[in-house]
Amino acid sequence: MVTTLQEQDTTITDSVANLTRQARLAAAVFTQYSQEQVDKIVKAMAVAAIENAHIFAQAACEETRMGVVEDKILKNLVASEYLHNQIKNKKTVGIIREFPEDNMVEIAEPMGVILAIVPVTNPTSTVIFKSIVAAKTRNSIIFSPHLMAANCSNLAAQVLYDAAIAAGAPKGFITWVQKSPRLRRETELMMVHPEVDLIFATGGTNMVRAAYSSGKPALGVGAGNTPVYVHKSTNISSAAMDIIISKTFDNGTECPSEQTLIIDNEILPALIAEFKRLNCHICTEEETAKITDIIRDPKTGGINYKLVGQSAKTIADQAGMNVPSDTKILLCELKGDIRQHKLAIEKLMPVLGFVGVNSVDEGINRSLDINYAGGTGHTSGIFSNDDDVVERFATAINTGRVIVNSPTSMGGLGGLYNNLNTTLSFGCGTGGGNITTDNVGIQNLINYKRVPKRKNFILTFQTTKDIYINPGSIEHLRNVKTKSAFIVTYGSAAERGHLSMILERLPSDCRVNVFSQVGVEPNWGTISRGIEQMRGSQPDTIIALGGGSVLDAAKIMRLFYDFPELKVKEVAFNFLDFRHRMNEFPRELPTQMVAIPTTSGTGSEVTPFAVFTDEETNRKISLIDECLLPNIAIIDANLTKSLPPQVTADTAVDALTHALEALVSILATDYTDGLALEAMRLIFEALPECMKNGANIVARHKLHNAACLAGMAIGNASVGINHGLAHSLGARFDISHGRANGVFLLTTIGFNAGIPRKFLPHSAYTEYVADKKYARAARFLDFATQKDGTTTQDLVAALKRGVYDLLVSVGQPTSIEELGITEEQLELAIPSLIEATFSDMSSRTNPRLPMILEIQELFQKAWPKPVRP
Amino acid sequence: MKTKELVKISGQLNKAQEQIDAKLAKGEDELELDFSEATSVSVEGLEWLEELLLHAQSANSKVTFINVPPTIYKVFKVAHIDQFLQACGGPPVSGPVC
Numbered sequence: 001m002v003t004t005l006q007e008q009d010t011t012i013t014d015s016v017a018n019l020t021r022q023a024r025l026a027a028a029v030f031t032q033y034s035q036e037q038v039d040k041i042v043k044a045m046a047v048a049a050i051e052n053a054h055i056f057a058q059a060a061c062e063e064t065r066m067g068v069v070e071d072k073i074l075k076n077l078v079a080s081e082y083l084h085n086q087i088k089n090k091k092t093v094g095i096i097r098e099f100p101e102d103n104m105v106e107i108a109e110p111m112g113v114i115l116a117i118v119p120v121t122n123p124t125s126t127v128i129f130k131s132i133v134a135a136k137t138r139n140s141i142i143f144s145p146h147l148m149a150a151n152c153s154n155l156a157a158q159v160l161y162d163a164a165i166a167a168g169a170p171k172g173f174i175t176w177v178q179k180s181p182r183l184r185r186e187t188e189l190m191m192v193h194p195e196v197d198l199i200f201a202t203g204g205t206n207m208v209r210a211a212y213s214s215g216k217p218a219l220g221v222g223a224g225n226t227p228v229y230v231h232k233s234t235n236i237s238s239a240a241m242d243i244i245i246s247k248t249f250d251n252g253t254e255c256p257s258e259q260t261l262i263i264d265n266e267i268l269p270a271l272i273a274e275f276k277r278l279n280c281h282i283c284t285e286e287e288t289a290k291i292t293d294i295i296r297d298p299k300t301g302g303i304n305y306k307l308v309g310q311s312a313k314t315i316a317d318q319a320g321m322n323v324p325s326d327t328k329i330l331l332c333e334l335k336g337d338i339r340q341h342k343l344a345i346e347k348l349m350p351v352l353g354f355v356g357v358n359s360v361d362e363g364i365n366r367s368l369d370i371n372y373a374g375g376t377g378h379t380s381g382i383f384s385n386d387d388d389v390v391e392r393f394a395t396a397i398n399t400g401r402v403i404v405n406s407p408t409s410m411g412g413l414g415g416l417y418n419n420l421n422t423t424l425s426f427g428c429g430t431g432g433g434n435i436t437t438d439n440v441g442i443q444n445l446i447n448y449k450r451v452p453k454r455k456n457f458i459l460t461f462q463t464t465k466d467i468y469i470n471p472g473s474i475e476h477l478r479n480v481k482t483k484s485a486f487i488v489t490y491g492s493a494a495e496r497g498h499l500s501m502i503l504e505r506l507p508s509d510c511r512v513n514v515f516s517q518v519g520v521e522p523n524w525g526t527i528s529r530g531i532e533q534m535r536g537s538q539p540d541t542i543i544a545l546g547g548g549s550v551l552d553a554a555k556i557m558r559l560f561y562d563f564p565e566l567k568v569k570e571v572a573f574n575f576l577d578f579r580h581r582m583n584e585f586p587r588e589l590p591t592q593m594v595a596i597p598t599t600s601g602t603g604s605e606v607t608p609f610a611v612f613t614d615e616e617t618n619r620k621i622s623l624i625d626e627c628l629l630p631n632i633a634i635i636d637a638n639l640t641k642s643l644p645p646q647v648t649a650d651t652a653v654d655a656l657t658h659a660l661e662a663l664v665s666i667l668a669t670d671y672t673d674g675l676a677l678e679a680m681r682l683i684f685e686a687l688p689e690c691m692k693n694g695a696n697i698v699a700r701h702k703l704h705n706a707a708c709l710a711g712m713a714i715g716n717a718s719v720g721i722n723h724g725l726a727h728s729l730g731a732r733f734d735i736s737h738g739r740a741n742g743v744f745l746l747t748t749i750g751f752n753a754g755i756p757r758k759f760l761p762h763s764a765y766t767e768y769v770a771d772k773k774y775a776r777a778a779r780f781l782d783f784a785t786q787k788d789g790t791t792t793q794d795l796v797a798a799l800k801r802g803v804y805d806l807l808v809s810v811g812q813p814t815s816i817e818e819l820g821i822t823e824e825q826l827e828l829a830i831p832s833l834i835e836a837t838f839s840d841m842s843s844r845t846n847p848r849l850p851m852i853l854e855i856q857e858l859f860q861k862a863w864p865k866p867v868r869p
Numbered sequence: 870m871k872t873k874e875l876v877k878i879s880g881q882l883n884k885a886q887e888q889i890d891a892k893l894a895k896g897e898d899e900l901e902l903d904f905s906e907a908t909s910v911s912v913e914g915l916e917w918l919e920e921l922l923l924h925a926q927s928a929n930s931k932v933t934f935i936n937v938p939p940t941i942y943k944v945f946k947v948a949h950i951d952q953f954l955q956a957c958g959g960p961p962v963s964g965p966v967c
């Protein structure tokens with residue numbers, strides 16, 4: 001019958017359409033199958049393959065005239081029995097893996113329709129392998145056999161398909177291209193067909209390249225050129241036997257099999273003698289030249305495919321050599337520079353090169369020469385009883401499989417000699433132009449759907465363990481166990497009588513040292529002088545007496561006194577989430593610390609924070625860790641009685657800012673909310689009275705407690721954008737912390753109560769409630785008057801008014817203007833202020849993520865004196 | 870006047886085949902296939918459904934699928950057969966393949 005080219009094309013197109021349609025429908029139906037259904041099908045297929053292993057092997061040898069029947073039987077069994085054994089209990093349907101600690105599961109999604117290319121060297125074992133792994137992963141598979149092996153490949157496909165269908169597989173999930181002169185063309189069309197989801201190519205380099213060029217996802221494998229280093233520490237007769245087993249396996253058609261041996265010269269004669277004894281032929285130089293001539297195709301420079309999988313005797317005959325018929329391998333010494341040697345290539349036949357070396361270094365280098373001559377990413381081998389040598393070899397060589405003390409061909413297959421995944425497809429990584437170095441298998445035929453549940457952010461509440469809270473509680477110092485105390489304090493502590501209050505109450509046998517050089521905003525120089533003095537006196541207890549700066553300095557001194565090996569730069573990082581930071585602190589500090597605040601502001605006595613100024617960069621550096629928490633805090637208002645009104649107001653406004661910011665922080669909890677609200681109430685109640693009558697101990701007591709409560713709140717919930725703004729303004733214009741905070745309060749409350757342009761992303765923050773929380777504060781503080789409405793916005797306005805009234809009543813500035821900064825000065829400074837605010841850690845826990853333009857607006861809005869809200 | 874017939878499919882899809890074939894032979898104008906009790910669909914079932922839709926088209930009658938459970942709806946999606954998705958109420962031309 002004569003057909004026109006056009007008719008032929010129509011036939012091909014019809015065939016392709018038919019094959020892909022069948023596969024597509026089957027893939028769709030397969031998505032419904034359960035693990036039990038799949039496993040039943042896979043088992044039936046494996047059984048059919050085992051029962052027919054012999055028939056398939058014989059058919060393959062007859063059709064391809066390559067290889068050894070017995071070895072092909074073994075390969076078929078590896079691809080069925082071993083493979084089944086390895087995958088039978090593996091999950092490939094539904095949830096296939098669980099990661100309880102990460103709150104995540106993986107669910108399998110089939111890939112769909114696989115186009116599988118089958119090589120001539122393993123025409124039946126590859127079909128068995130690929131159809132079983134396809135079934136196990138619920139994919140359809142279309143086989144494109146090699147033209148020279150199409151009958152045996154398709155026979156295997158048919159037998160396995162029948163078994164699968166009998167076990168309930170979807171109709172058409174295995175199909176194959178019929179043997180015909182159009183086979184190649186049909187395969188090419190399918191490679192670009194929209195219904196093919198993945199190309200799984202094993203075979204000649206051209207096929208694999210075509211697969212990768214198709215534009216579809218492809219699992220291909222590269223070419224091999226296996227170097228095997230035989231180190232002098234090996235057992236010679238074992239190595240010889242293993243190499244023979246491997247290189248003669250199916251007459252060398254396995255691509256991971258040995259191509260060139262690199263042998264330590266010390267054992268070379270003995271090893272060669274052993275090969276000879278076991279009926280291998282050691283070629284003379286002249287014979288090596290003859291073999292080189294015939295196994296390379298003069299036209300392509302590549303391997304002569306007519307000799308692939310032929311026996312040693314056949315090859316020797318063709319080379320005009322006379323060897324006994326039971327010769328196992330033809331061993332050829334590769335003399336001269338092996339990088340130039342024509343036999344230093346992949347020889348898929350029982351021809352094996354060898355070269356002698358004088359050291360491990362030379363052995364590894366010559367192995368690399370073979371490895372990089374067409375075998376990168378594939379397979380290498382080493383025989384050595386020295387683990388260090390094995391590790392050095394494996395580190396240097398670039399192969400997906402480094403087979404140790406075993407045959408590389410069967411070793412590469414996995415399952416027989418080791419626990420590698422059983423495969424007939426050897427991923428070669430990027431070295432071989434592939435995406436994986438895996439022994440390709442079921443794991444590569446699944447789309448993994450990861451299902452992460454929302455991270456369970458563990459919230460905790462931590463603070464100083466022992467807190468003594470009433471006026472006169474300084475008496476507790478008498479009970480503190482110490483033999484050597486180190487007092488960190490400020491310059492005028494003695495003058496104000498604070499120092500003697502401490503000294504009088506320490507045990508009489510206690511050695512005491514005093515460091516009183518801590519000023520406002522201590523720098524590293526001051527802190528390191530303190531540490532040095534501490535080392536001299538070896539205290540068991542550090543007593544910090546003063547305001548926030550003194551307490552912070554003492555906390556840092558204690559850390560570096562206890563852990564001198566710590567480096568400041570390593571523990572002071574700017575980080576996104578202060579509970580998952582990069583820097584590691586000690587678990588706890590052995591030296592006891594007693595914190596006695598003399599101002600009602602920072603609450604440093606109960607926070608894990610400490611700040612100092614780095615004089616080199618003139619930047620503030622924050623240390624944050626719970627190990628910094630003092631052991632004891634004494635909140636005795638008697639120590640604040642002599643505080644000047646200005647300082648009282650400044651520090652109280654800081655405490656008020658702490659309470660307001662902790663309340664709306666993304667890390668706020670029920671625990672910190674209660675503290676923040678009560679701190680506010682106490683400040684609003686006590687601050688005006690303290691300003692009028694500084695000696696009113698009841699008011700002082702309330703204010704002192706308020707600062708401590710607000711400290712506990714920020715110690716756990718942290719602060720927000722107000723502190724970010726205040727830090728940058730304060731540093732730029734030398735404004736005290738409390739005053740700097742005060743001028744932003746009204747604008748930041750308004751900012752946070754609005755609908756954010758950007759929410760702050762954090763797993764612990766599940767709902768935007770800042771406005772409602774401000775409203776709650778207004779209700780709690782009884783700010784809403786009869787005239788005010790009851791909406792959230794009304795209550796937020798009432799809170800702002802309350803804050804405004806307090807600031808004005810205690811003479812605190814409510815705007816940047818009142819700080820003596822002109823509008824021009826502010827405008828000039830804004831670029832650097834924005835940068836500092838944005839990168840300030842305080843902004844990271846603010847409920848509303850401040851955009852750069854918004855930060856600019858916050859500064860600008862805070863400049864003019866506000867009208868009463 | 871158009872008549873509307875409802876056929877309920879239970880268990881495996883192919884079980885309702887005869888009943889539907891009979892209805893189609895009677896030349897009903899509109900046929901609604903209720904999948905609410907269908908559990909799975911086989912390749913043969915898909916092929917038959919496709920044929921049914923073709924018949925209906927040539928007989929100028931309309932077939933719609935209702936209450937399609939997700940596992941079967943997904944089969945329709947993966948099968949890349951436009952008519953199935955249209956019978957489920959989808960737009961006439963499918964979007965990108967896959």
Ligand SMILES: [Fe+2]
Pocket residue numbers: 602654657658723737
């Ligand atoms: Fe503060």
